[in-house]
Amino acid sequence: MWNQARKLQKNRTVKYGIPMLLLVVGGSFGLREFTQIRYDAQKMKKKLDPALEARVNTKKQSAILQDEYEKLKDLDLDGWKNIRGPRPWEDSKEYQEEQRAPLNKGT
Numbered sequence: 531m532w533n534q535a536r537k538l539q540k541n542r543t544v545k546y547g548i549p550m551l552l553l554v555v556g557g558s559f560g561l562r563e564f565t566q567i568r569y570d571a572q573k574m575k576k577k578l579d580p581a582l583e584a585r586v587n588t589k590k591q592s593a594i595l596q597d598e599y600e601k602l603k604d605l606d607l608d609g610w611k612n613i614r615g616p617r618p619w620e621d622s623k624e625y626q627e628e629q630r631a632p633l634n635k636g637t
Contacts, residue, residue: 616622
């Protein structure tokens with residue numbers, strides 16, 4: 531009995547082949563489970579909240595665009611000035627106040 535066990539331990543097929551086959555076959559089953567989790571997560575992501583889905587509904591889309599157009603129509607888009615953000619070494623609040631001071635005096 532122990533003799534046969536020692537022979538099997540020395541056999542290259544038992545030593546290297548069977549673990550390799552177990553790894554390949556077991557890996558394919560493991561990958562199937564992981565990919566199934568991936569696809570299930572994608573399905574969950576695609577489901578929209580009912581309130582959001584009502585807003586994004588394609589039948590009502592033109593009405594939403596008209597509302598946004600009415601909001602933008604009243605804004606003055608030509609009278610703006612670009613204000614540079616602070617550099618990492620500058621104090622942000624102090625620099626922004628310096629930038630806004632001339633603008634506030636003008637209005």
